[in-house]
Amino acid sequence: MxxxxxxxxxxxxxxxxxxxxxxxxxxxxxxxxxxxxxxxxxxxxxxxxxxxxxxxxxxxxxxxxxxxxxxxxxxxxxxxxxxxxxxxxxxxxxxxxxxxxxxxxxxxxxxxxxxxxxxxxxxxxxxxxxxxxxxxxxxxxxxxxxxxxxxxxxxxxxxxxxxxxxxxxxxxxxxxxxxxxxxxxxxxxxxxxxxxxxGIPEGVKDLPPGVALPLESNLAFMNGISFTKGCYIGQELTARTHHMGVIRKRLLPVRFPEPLPGVPEGAEILTQEGKPAGKFRAGGGELGIALLRLAHANEPLYIQLGGDRVKLEATTPQWWPKAAAK
Structure with missing residues (x-):
């Protein structure tokens, strides 16, 4: 063994x-x-x-x-x-x-x-x-x-x-x-x-291969990246994004008022005014994870399901660095 x-x-x-x-x-x-x-x-x-x-x-x-x-x-x-x-x-x-x-x-x-x-x-x-x-x-x-x-x-x-x-x-x-x-x-x-x-992503549903970006997926918050190591595949875009210091979207935990069966992966999330706010990634029951524009994360959010407008709420995880939660 x-x-x-x-x-x-x-x-x-x-x-x-x-x-x-x-x-x-x-x-x-x-x-x-x-x-x-x-x-x-x-x-x-x-x-x-x-x-x-x-x-x-x-x-x-x-x-x-x-x-x-x-x-x-x-x-x-x-x-x-x-x-x-x-x-x-x-x-x-x-x-x-x-x-x-x-x-x-x-x-x-x-x-x-x-x-x-x-x-x-x-x-x-x-x-x-x-x-x-x-x-x-x-x-x-x-x-x-x-x-x-x-x-x-x-x-x-x-x-x-x-x-x-x-x-x-x-x-x-x-x-x-x-x-x-x-x-x-x-x-x-x-x-x-x-x-x-x-708000912890895991696997291909939460992190679609070839789609998810590491810093938007909170990789730095989860101790998953070194910005001082040598070269690795995909480093250039990641390092540039980090040094620019601008990340406009992040994965956030979301909650529906009640358990919902079969929320489509990738379903668009909208603001109250109908502006695109992000996309639903995956979930179970009333809980899920979504990639959201931080500018809209604290606003009332909705998702269209079978002709109905269903409300959902995004939250900032308590384990995040305090500076990131502002």
Whole structure:
């Protein structure tokens, strides 16, 4: 087994520290892809928005990073979370890449296209399962996490935002109640509702490949980009937008007055005067996520559904940087 584990005593201490919050574990349909070899980090460095070399740096290397792979026009192709599986710089670099399962074949072809003579192997990890761990509605304290020890699983804070809890990687078929005592397996739809409530995009519905722009998708807010690393595919437009300091549209959480079945993806959102304000991306029930013009985000907004004008409200997530929320 390639993934390091949290010791059972450490997990029990962590669970006790979360007393009062019902810890829910959500099975995710995301795919896991292993990238292993001496050139693993250097190889991914030229393809992703974040500084992947952090994962192989000596000292306090982060256990996980969020990033996007962009096309040459600077638009999002894949949203990924990278996990460091090697224990030290003395070990062969081994990085696990989490992606939308519907693009697993596509991302493998994308990586192999740029592999050339790099000393890396790229292979799916069907023997592993991925879980989101969220302690109720309360954001967790990363300092309470137990430390990794022997080869069974990986539990790490979600690198995108504290409100998203943790990511757990375990053996397929592992008993969650043994790994995290007192936890309950939750409905994955509740996980997506939590994401939409917090305005966290994930997967191709929220981030349409070749359409979504990284900074409009709040990539910088979610710790998913380095503006000081070297070149990578799609960097030019992204860096220019950042240095101009003007982002007129952003992904925002939206809420309808009541649950609505089948809101079309890409449906136009209008102001009260009928001006275009943005587009609905995806959602579930009364919650969703939409790309909106910031100039109209605080106005009354509507969407046309079957001849009816349905009201919706956009909100600014509390986890955003305070300057961005103004």
């Amino acid at each position: 390639l993934v390091r584990a949290i010791t059972a005593p450490g997990l029990r201490r962590w669970c006790r520290s979360q007393r009062g919050a019902a810890t829910a574990c959500f099975p995710l349909g995301r795919a896991l892809l292993g990238v292993r070899g001496a050139d693993a980090a250097v190889f991914l460095q030229g393809l992703l928005t974040n500084d992947v070399t952090q994962l192989v740096a000596a000292g306090n290397a982060p256990p996980a990073l969020y990033a996007h792979a962009l096309n040459v026009q600077g638009r999002c192709l894949y949203d990924v979370i990278l996990y460091r599986l090697h224990g030290s710089t003395a070990e062969e670099p081994h990085i696990l890449l989490e992606c939308d399962s519907s693009v697993l074949d596509s991302i493998q072809k994308h990586l192999k296209l740029y592999k050339i003579r790099r000393k890396v192997t790229i292979a799916p990890c069907p023997d592993l399962s991925l879980w989101a761990v969220i302690p109720g509605e309360q954001p967790g304290d990363a300092s309470s996490l137990p430390k990794c020890a022997d080869p069974a699983l990986l539990l790490t804070p979600d690198p995108r935002a504290e409100v998203m809890g943790w990511r757990l990687i375990a053996k397929k078929g592992a008993n969650l109640s043994e790994i995290i005592p007192g936890s309950q397996v939750g409905d994955v739809q509740d996980y997506h509702r939590h994401r939409y409530k917090q």
